[in-house]
Amino acid sequence: MNIHVAAALINQDGRLLAAQRSTGSQAGAWELPGGKVEEGESSVEALRREIGEELSCEVRSAWLYDTVEFDYPEFHLTMDCYITRLDPEAHPSCDPEVHSELRWLARDELFDVEWLPADVDLLRGLAYYWDEAFSDQLL
């Protein structure tokens, strides 16, 4: 089984938004906000919808940073990860049905939380290319 997910790398004031899953078998683990791409939807459309549903925020712009391919025991994950800009005044809020906590992590705090296994290599890379990835010139 293949699961296609769209996920957001959201940076504000030099920090990345991380979210802790509140339900399911992966409860307690940290992830990037996002979710499954539905039938008939593009991955950017899924990103906009999920960020609206989960964080009550509007996506201003998004560009594809990387696509993660990862084998979980039960399924294969394809995850499109977008550098995502919200309105600078936006305050993402936590929907308890999805996330138990949101945290803004600085570059040197990225691994203070326990990420879902599929995210670890991506975030290692992001820590390395942090300034380039979040440069305003690219948005």
Ligand SMILES: Nc1nc2c([nH]c(=O)n2[C@H]2C[C@H](O)[C@@H](COP(=O)(O)OP(=O)(O)OP(=O)(O)O)O2)c(=O)[nH]1
């Ligand atoms: N959103 C998100 N999902 C991730 C990440 N890393 C990772 O392995 N996943 C996995 C966890 C889940 O098995 C799957 C996403 O499914 P989900 O349950 O969040 O999707 P959804 O919001 O559409 O939920 P649902 O409607 O099926 O309940 O992808 C990540 O950084 N962000």
